[in-house]
Amino acid sequence: MQSAQNSPARPAPILTGRRIMLVSVAVYALVGAAFLFKRDPGELGFDIHLLPLGNAILNGLTTGFLASAYFAIRRKNVRLHRRLIYSAFTLTGLFLLTYLTYHFLSESTRFGGSGPLAGVYYFLLLTHILLAMVIVPLALVTLSRGISNRLEQHRAIARWTMPLWLYVSVSGVLVYLLISPYY
16 A cells, blocks of 8 residues: 555646636626627627627537547547647637627527427527536536546546537537527
8 A cells, every 4th residue: 555655646736626616607707797788899890790600610619629539538548638628628718708709799699480490499599508507617627637637536527528518519509500590
């Protein structure tokens, strides 16, 4: 049995529980503020309605990186897995910036469809929003455990994080495709 002095040191978690909570609350607050406080964009020099398309592209790319990260770790390629996860986080961060920009500067677009398609749209939208809220702290906890080399804990939570994050990124693209005719 190894003594505490001889056991390999684990890096201290970069994202502590408190930091994860603060980041999550800050994201929720910014998104809420984007819907409550609109600003007049003035003359931007570009069509702000291109941002939702950009968001859908970022979500689609995130899906690709997440799926690739899953297959990389299944093949025990930890280095590639980490790079792909970092890429997915980067794209998600860019998505958040463009999403906030759009919603601070533009009114929300209303879905104009009806019938069964409206039911599909609102189901996707509701589950997307709720799971997007869940995925913020969940992804940060998963990342923190991976970075700090707490691999058993990382694997245990990643089993939930990966499919939920994939759902959020795929449903984001589908929500865009369904509402895009109404921009």
